[in-house]
Amino acid sequence: MPIGYAVVESFYKTRNSGLGLGVPTTSFAGLSNFTEVLTKGYFWSGVERVLLYGIVQVPVKMALAMILALILDSGLVRLGRIFRFSYFLPYAVPGVIAAILWGFLYYPSLSPVVGVIRHLPGAGGFTPLGGSAVLWSIANIATWAGAGFDMLIFIASLQTIPVELIEAARVDGASEWRIATRVKVRMIGPAVGLSAIFSIIGTLQLFTEPKVLASLSTSVTSHYTPNIYAYTEALVAGRYHYAAAVSVSLALITFVFSFAVLGFISKRGGLQ
Amino acid sequence: MGIRNINEHNLEAFGQRRPAGRAMKVGAAVGAAALVMSACGSSKTASPSSATTQANTKAASSTPVTISFWSPGLSEAGNVALFNKTHPDIHVVYTKTPGAAATYAKMEDAIKAGDPPDVGSIEYDELPQFVRTGGILNIAKYGANSVEKDFNASIWGQVDFGGGTWAIPRNTAPVALLYNAKLFAQYGLAVPTTWAQFATEAQSLHAAHPSVYLTSFNTSSSWFSMLEWQAGAVWFQPDGNQWKLGFTSPASEKVATYWQQLISAHDVLVESPYTPQHAQQLNNGTLLSYPGPQWLESSIESQAPATSGDWKIAPFPQWTPGGHAYGQWGGSTDAVFKDTKHPNAALTFATWLSTNPQAIAPLIGGYPAATSGQTTATLSKKLPFFSNESGTNIFKTAQNDTLAGWNFGPDWGVMKTDGTNDFDAVANGSSTLPQWLSDLQNQQLSSLKSVGIKAIG
Numbered sequence: 001m002p003i004g005y006a007v008v009e010s011f012y013k014t015r016n017s018g019l020g021l022g023v024p025t026t027s028f029a030g031l032s033n034f035t036e037v038l039t040k041g042y043f044w045s046g047v048e049r050v051l052l053y054g055i056v057q058v059p060v061k062m063a064l065a066m067i068l069a070l071i072l073d074s075g076l077v078r079l080g081r082i083f084r085f086s087y088f089l090p091y092a093v094p095g096v097i098a099a100i101l102w103g104f105l106y107y108p109s110l111s112p113v114v115g116v117i118r119h120l121p122g123a124g125g126f127t128p129l130g131g132s133a134v135l136w137s138i139a140n141i142a143t144w145a146g147a148g149f150d151m152l153i154f155i156a157s158l159q160t161i162p163v164e165l166i167e168a169a170r171v172d173g174a175s176e177w178r179i180a181t182r183v184k185v186r187m188i189g190p191a192v193g194l195s196a197i198f199s200i201i202g203t204l205q206l207f208t209e210p211k212v213l214a215s216l217s218t219s220v221t222s223h224y225t226p227n228i229y230a231y232t233e234a235l236v237a238g239r240y241h242y243a244a245a246v247s248v249s250l251a252l253i254t255f256v257f258s259f260a261v262l263g264f265i266s267k268r269g270g271l272q
Numbered sequence: 273m274g275i276r277n278i279n280e281h282n283l284e285a286f287g288q289r290r291p292a293g294r295a296m297k298v299g300a301a302v303g304a305a306a307l308v309m310s311a312c313g314s315s316k317t318a319s320p321s322s323a324t325t326q327a328n329t330k331a332a333s334s335t336p337v338t339i340s341f342w343s344p345g346l347s348e349a350g351n352v353a354l355f356n357k358t359h360p361d362i363h364v365v366y367t368k369t370p371g372a373a374a375t376y377a378k379m380e381d382a383i384k385a386g387d388p389p390d391v392g393s394i395e396y397d398e399l400p401q402f403v404r405t406g407g408i409l410n411i412a413k414y415g416a417n418s419v420e421k422d423f424n425a426s427i428w429g430q431v432d433f434g435g436g437t438w439a440i441p442r443n444t445a446p447v448a449l450l451y452n453a454k455l456f457a458q459y460g461l462a463v464p465t466t467w468a469q470f471a472t473e474a475q476s477l478h479a480a481h482p483s484v485y486l487t488s489f490n491t492s493s494s495w496f497s498m499l500e501w502q503a504g505a506v507w508f509q510p511d512g513n514q515w516k517l518g519f520t521s522p523a524s525e526k527v528a529t530y531w532q533q534l535i536s537a538h539d540v541l542v543e544s545p546y547t548p549q550h551a552q553q554l555n556n557g558t559l560l561s562y563p564g565p566q567w568l569e570s571s572i573e574s575q576a577p578a579t580s581g582d583w584k585i586a587p588f589p590q591w592t593p594g595g596h597a598y599g600q601w602g603g604s605t606d607a608v609f610k611d612t613k614h615p616n617a618a619l620t621f622a623t624w625l626s627t628n629p630q631a632i633a634p635l636i637g638g639y640p641a642a643t644s645g646q647t648t649a650t651l652s653k654k655l656p657f658f659s660n661e662s663g664t665n666i667f668k669t670a671q672n673d674t675l676a677g678w679n680f681g682p683d684w685g686v687m688k689t690d691g692t693n694d695f696d697a698v699a700n701g702s703s704t705l706p707q708w709l710s711d712l713q714n715q716q717l718s719s720l721k722s723v724g725i726k727a728i729g
Contacts, residue, residue, distance in 0.1 A: 016404055018513040020682035020725035021434030023406035036722065109549045131700065216547055218491050221693040235377040237686045238405055239723070240384070 003251065009244035010034070026241075033245035042223040043246060047204075047253060049135065050225050054203035057139040062195060064143065065150030070180045072151075073158040084155065088148040095145065099212035102141045107216060129217035138209045146202070150195045157191035158184055193265035197258050204254045207231070226250045336361050337614045339621060342379065343393035343606075344369045347634040354631070355624055362617045364391075372398075376685075379609075383407035388609035390618040394439060395604045396430045397494070397680040397688070403438050404682040404725075408607045410436035414619045422627050422642045426676035431605050433679060434510065438607055440622045441641035445565035445602035446670035447498060447588045448663055450572060452560050454582035459484070461560070463586045467530060470589045474539040477560070487561045488541035488550065489531055491699055493691030494601050495545065495564070496527075501599025501678045503527045503591060508681035514726035515681065519713035520706075526591075528705035535698070535705070542699045551575035563588060565601040566639045566667050573657045581656060585663035588670060596673040603641065639667060646671065683720055690715045 013029035016022065037043045068087055072080050090098065106128040108114050117126045128137040161184060169179050185192075207227040214220035214228075222236065223229040226246060234243035341352065341364050352366040367389070369375040376398060382388040383405065394402055402408050416437045420428050423441055431439045451463065459477055464470035474486035490496070500507065505524035509516040518524055534540045541559070543550055553559040554576035562568060572583065588598055606622040608615055625631050632645040640646065646668050654660040681687060691712055697703035703711075713729055720727040 014405070015724035016682070017724050018726055019434055019510055019515060020404045020720070020723065021400065021436070024404065024724075104548070107548055109552050215544070218544060218692075218696040218699055221696065222689040223693070232689060235373070235380070236689055237683070237719075238380055238401060 003248075006244045006247050006251075009241050010248045012241050014239075014241060029241070033242050034249065036242065037245045037249050042229055043226060043249060046223055046226040046229050047250075050203055050206050053135055053139055053206065054200060056136075057142060058196065058199040058203060060139075061143045061147050061199065062150055062192065064147045065154055065195075066185065066192075068147070068151045069154035069158060070184060073155055073184070074176060074180065084152070088152055090145045090147075091149040093145065095208040096212055098145050099141055099209045102137070102144075102209075103213055103216050106137050106213075129213065129219070131219050134210075134213060134217050134219045138206070138213065141209050142202075142206075146199070150199075153191050153195055154188060157188040161187045189265075193261070196265070197261050200257050200261055201254055204250065204257065226253075336363055337617045338363045338365060339390035339612070339614050339618050340365045340367065341391045341621065342367050342369050342375065342389040344371060344375050345393065345604075345638075350634055351625060351631045355621060359620070359624075362614075362621060364621055379407070380405065383609065383611075386611060388611055390612040390614060391606055391608055391622050393442070393604050394607050395602065396441075396600075397684045399431065399438055399605060399607065400433070400680050400682045401685055402607065403434065403436070407610060408438055409610045409612065409615060410438065411440075411608050411615070411619050411622075412437040414608075414615050416440065416619060416623070419623050419627055422644060424643060424672060424674065424676075426674040426678070427641050429676055430678075430680070439605035440607075440619075440626045441603070441605050442626045443603045443635065443638035444641045444671060444674075445567055445600045446639055446667045446674065447502070447563065447565050447598055447600060448666050448670060449586045449588055450562045450564065450568060450583060450658070451586060452557070452579055452582050453584040453659060454579075455484075455557055455560050459560075461486075463584075464589050465587070466593050467589045467591055471530065471534060471539075474534055475537065478539045483558065485539070485541050485553075485559055487563065488543050488545070488553070488559055489535055490545040491542060491692060491695035492545055493688040493695075496531075496691070498565070498599040498601035499527050499531075499563075500524055501675060502588070502597055503599075504597065504675060506677055506679060507687075508679045510679070511728070514728055515720065517713050517716055517727055517729055519709045519716070520729070524709055525706055528709050532705040542695075555579060566663070567602055569655065569658065569663075573655075581659060583658045585658055585661050585666055587666050596669060598670040598674045599678065600674055603638070605641075639671060643672075681716065681720075682725055683716065683723070686719050687712065687716055690719075 010033050011028060011030065012026055013033060014024045014026045016024045071077060072084055077083060093101075105111050105113055108127065108129075114126060114128065117123050127133055165183065165187070166179060169183050174182070205227050206225045210220045210224045211228060211231075214222075214224070222232040227250065230243045230246040230250065233239045233246060339362065341348075343366070348366055348368070352364050355362075355364055369378060372395060375393070379388060379392055379394075379402070388407065394408075399408075412432075417432075419440065420432070427441045427444055431437060431441055449463070456463065459481065461473050461477060462469070464473055470486070477484060477486050497507065500523075503523045503526055505521055505527065506518050507524070509518055531540075535542055541553070550559070554562070554572060555578045557579070562572060569585075573580070590597065606625055608618040608622060612618050626640075627642050627644070629644065632640045632642060633648050633650065635645070635648070635650060639651070640648065645651075646664075651667070652662050652664045654662050691708070694703065694708050694711055698705055698708050717727055717729055
């Protein structure tokens with residue numbers, strides 16, 4: 001329903017005339033909103049930015065989650081429940097709050113961390129909120145919040161692996177390392193695929209963290225990500241139809257990427 | 273209290289939630305006190321505007337009507353109660369809305385849904401955009417112009433444009449130079465009266481004390497437009513059926529070149545005014561002054577508590593020695609929305625809020641738009657933070673000598689965000705302010721064209 005409404009809206013345009021101080025008219029505009037979205041540059045620069053972000057952040061987050069899951073699942077750790085809980089805890093912190101808290105840690109004059117890092121050799125110009133660095137500062141927040149969630153999915157999935165299978169590998173002389181990398185990781189492939197898709201969708205929809213950090217960093221613009229761009233066009237500029245076109249374009253790109261990843265995963269699944 | 277002020281605190285200055293909250297509590301207490309004072313002294317007042325209001329009330333309706341009112345301000349609740357008490361035939365239902373940006377989004381949505389309030393607070397710079405989207409009523413035909421005489425021409429011009437009267441001005445934001453007098457004395461600085469003197473002092477101060485700056489260039493389009501307004505630039509000038517854009521006019525470029533020189537020489541800091549860092553720099557003596565509007569008083573007070581009593585208020589620096597030209601940054605109006613069923617009652621309320629002495633008296637942290645409001649007890653109250661000065665006469669002059677002729681464009685929200693985005697390049701040195709102006713003009717030309725509005729460069 002909402003997508004249908006957005007699609008319909010995206011084909012219309014509200015136009016003024018002259019000084020623009022009379023009552024505007026709304027008329028069918030065909031694909032002109034989309035033409036503007038796709039040619040204006042702000043949309044693509046936002047998409048490029050979130051893709052660059054996703055290429056780095058998603059693998060890092062999932063690798064971290066996998067390592068934590070395997071360690072906790074190996075039974076080598078005492079107090080596993082406490083660790084599991086504490087790794088998951090960041091996920092329970094609302095995104096806005098997390099971004100505000102990290103914002104203070106990134107803020108040069110307030111942060112206890114930035115000053116220390118700046119004293120390290122070669123890191124004198126460390127500015128987590130500056131220019132290109134802010135994207136990775138955002139990635140860091142998302143990783144901190146998301147890794148624990150992925151870890152839980154992986155642990156749940158690891159626990160469904162039949163004990164006989166692990167026993168058999170052990171009897172065959174496999175080390176714990178080989179069991180982890182050759183048996184466990186492969187057995188939970190579907191769970192990994194699922195969280196990869198969720199992560200990619202989340203990446204394309206990046207909004208909260210950059211929106212909050214925008215008040216601390218001049219580098220986070222009002223078209224920083226496609227979602228922020230749609231928000232700005234609708235609620236700052238009042239161009240609802242154009243914002244609908246931005247949203248629909250983003251939805252299409254998200255579909256394409258999700259299905260591409262889904263295809264890739266099921267193809268690999270078929271090979272096994 | 274302008275919506276602007278709420279906006280700065282709630283939305284943009286996330287680092288200052290707590291101090292803002294405290295300032296509001298203090299404000300509310302002072303407001304209550306002022307209300308009591310005004311109640312004592314109100315019997316003598318019977319201005320022409322309140323007579324108009326009475327007449328409108330009678331004309332509006334003989335049975336009680338209910339109207340809704342959206343505003344994010346601080347003194348509204350008390351005023352609405354007072355209005356309801358004194359106007360038995362109109363009942364106002366007040367909804368306190370969140371900060372400015374969220375309020376406008378809510379209003380735009382309500383207009384789209386056909387269910388807007390009868391009256392709502394809108395800042396001057398956002399008003400043309402509401403007119404553009406057709407959401408508000410032309411109140412000229414309901415007699416709004418009968419109160420025109422209560423306001424300065426420069427202020428009335430902000431609500432009366434494009435062949436209509438779109439709102440009643442309530443608060444304004446006259447400007448001054450707020451400065452840390454203790455540190456000025458310590459570094460042997462005189463209070464600059466002209467921009468030329470300001471630049472010389474910025475340079476000599478920073479040369480002698482590399483960690484100290486006279487001020488910071490604020491990466492906020494609204495702050496910069498305040499400076500442009502003062503210099504006589506007009507970014508949006510109606511010219512027949514089209515807008516003539518003046519971003520690259522000589523007056524506009526003069527301001528840009530001036531600040532670019534200070535920025536290039538690193539004589540001023542370049543930063544957002546709503547950050548914890550800015551607060552810290554005001555607090556620890558890195559920043560010595562802030563050219564800005566009257567509502568900044570409470571903002572600086574909450575940002576820099578350690579410097580309480582050190583600050584003073586001086587007239588805004590001028591381009592010509594002895595000159596009296598001023599711009600503004602902020603202030604809000606009350607507009608009547610087009611779907612109202614009771615335009616007369618709505619206008620009566622909006623007019624009462626801005627012109628009735630009892631409604632003006634409790635205004636805290638904002639400056640009354642009506643000229644009759646310039647002598648309220650609240651405005652002449654001594655401010656301990658500012659060395660027990662009140663700045664009454666300074667702000668009065670700045671209000672009365674605000675340049676007429678400045679217009680906010682029909683797409684100001686877009687301009688503001690584009691401008692703030694582009695300041696990033698100015699801050700990191702890859703662009704300059706004159707370049708910023710010409711980029712902004714080109715962006716406006718294309719964005720206005722895309723919605724069918726005629727504009728020329």
